[in-house]
Amino acid sequence: MNLHIESIIWVNNGQSSYSPHFLFFFILNFLSFFSSNVTIMTLVAVLLLAISTLGKYVISKYMLSEVVLDSKFEYKVLLIKVISFALIFCFAIPDVYNFFVLEKMYLGRIPSVVWHNSTVIAVFPLAILLFWKQLKIFDKNYNSLWSKDIWFITLLVVLNIFVKPSFIFVYAPVTALFLVKDFTLEKRISHSIKFFPLFIGxxxxxLQYISIYYYQTGTFVSGKSSLTIGAPFEFVRNFIPAWYIPIALFFSFAFPIAAIYYHRDILKNKAFLYALCLTIFGILISAFIVEDGPRRLHGNFTWQNIICAYILLLSTATFLLPKLLSKNEDVKIKIILWTVFMLHFLSGILYLFKLYFVDSKLVHAH
Known part of the structure; x- marks a missing residue:
């Protein structure tokens, strides 16, 4: 975050220009009255990121509320609030090897939250809202002709790109596959319009790619960068051994994995399936796409995984919530599944303590 604030000061001093994903930087600069005072900009940044995190909570709460139609009962409303709050802190579950041997909780894993990258935090509510709105468009009976939702989704796509384009890397191809799957000649015009946000995105x-990699606009490192295909999991293998990658993935997604094990029907749930496909595609991108040049070790093609991990946990909780409230579900399975969820939450609290007391061993800032 300090580096991002410093980059804005460079812009104000005429030493650099805004990066193509400029929106968070510009809003922060505008609300700071284009000041070069680090204290003022830090306070404004904290306010903006707090609002973004609040938006993440509110949107998640509404998504969970949608699946419980009779949520007027107070205890159900409270339960939804508690789960939504806990989701904000959920993190990859640590194990003995990564905690005591590698001494890393974050690097090499896919958590569903970060606290050190301002643009990821800022884009979170926009990405979740885009996921939620897109789900409604997938309905085969949805008439997209003259639909305000299409324009709103298009706006969300553009805003995502201008804050941080990472989520759109997975959103565009996966959404296209879902739309093609449901495409019918009978409703070809209505269905074709659903592709409009993807086209604009x-x-x-x-244009952003040309600006970054051809013109090097707003870059804060010397030397030209480009995109290339790397060795499998090249970036993550800088922090953990190759044999440990499957274990790291398991503990990163223990809650959805447990949900699939105990409730196979979750794979028929469109929200969960969409989130799962986004996550898998995001992992594949981070496994093979790297930047060549001075940014090769920056891991800029891993950020989508964090957003997708959160959406996958949220979709899992959304699917399991009605079962948690049902009296017909096996109590032991309920206890097991929500215990795993609590482990994710407690891991996030532990991570915050580690950040405070151990500091830089656990994070990197790009």
Whole structure:
């Protein structure tokens, strides 16, 4: 975050220009009255990121509320609030090897939250809202002709790209596959319009790509960068051994994995399936796509995994919530599943303590 604030000061001093994903930086600069005072900018940044995190909580709460139609009962409302709050802190579950041997909780894993990258925090509510709104468009009977939702989704796509484009890297191809799967000739015009946000998003992404990798606009490192195919899991193997990668993935996604084990029907739930496909595609991108040049070790093609991990946990909780409230579900399975969820939450609290007391061993800031 300090580096991001410093980059804005460079812009104000005429030493650099805004990066193509400029929106968070510009809003922060604008609300700081284009000041170069680090204290003022830090306070404004804290306020903006707090609002973003609040938005993440509110949108998650509404998604959970949608699946419990009779949530007027106070204890159900409270339960939804508690789960939504806990989701904010959920983290990859540590094990003995990564905690005591590697001494890393974050690097090499896929947590569903970060506290050190301002643009990831800022884009979170926009990404979750885009996921939620897109789900409604997937309905085969949804008439997209003259739909305000299409325009709103298009706006969300553009805003995501201008804050941090990472989520759109997975959103565009996976959403296209879901739309093609449901495409019918009978409703070809209505269905074709559903591709409009993707088209606009790809155009903006292409322009951003040219700006970053051809013109090097707003770069804060010397030397030219480009995109290339790396060795499998090249970036993550800088922090953990190759044999440990499957274990790291398991503990990163223990809650959805447990949900699949005990409730196979979750794979028929469109929200969960969509989130799962986004997550898998995001992991594949981070496993093979790297930047060549001075940013090769920056891991800029891993950020989408954090957003997808959160959406996957949220979708899992959304699916399991009605079962938690049902009296017909096996009590032991309920206890096991929500115990795993609590382990994710407690891991996030532990991570915050580690950040405070141990500091820089656990994070990197790009």
């Amino acid at each position: 790809l155009v903006v992404l292409f």
